[in-house]
Amino acid sequence: MDRGQRYVFARKRANVSNAEVAEAVGVSRQSTHKWETAGVPVASIQKVAKVLECSAAWLSGDDSRTDDAASAVEKALAGHDSVRVASIANFTRMVLGVAP
Secondary structure (H helix, E strand, C coil), X not given: CCHHHHHHHHHXXXXXXXXXXXXXXXXXXXXXXXXXXXXXXXXXXXXXXXXXXXXXXXXXXXXXXXXXXHHHHHHHCCCCCHHHHHHHXXXXXXXXXXXX
């Protein structure tokens, strides 16, 4: 998932419109629309992450540490029902703020 997709995912998960993000962060709506393809600029990432209730690290694409934790859960459950493993791994990612 690229940075723009992460922004869209987090915004939809938080049930917040681009207009609401723009107002809360102090940028134009056009800027937030650009973020859907280019990602959130570093200068705004902390404010946007707070509005969307996600980690700035995840939003910026720097989620290797938390993604590793979710992968560890998958490995620990190897050999078990694959649907259950996928559900638990996705839940772990959600709790850690990492998109599936």
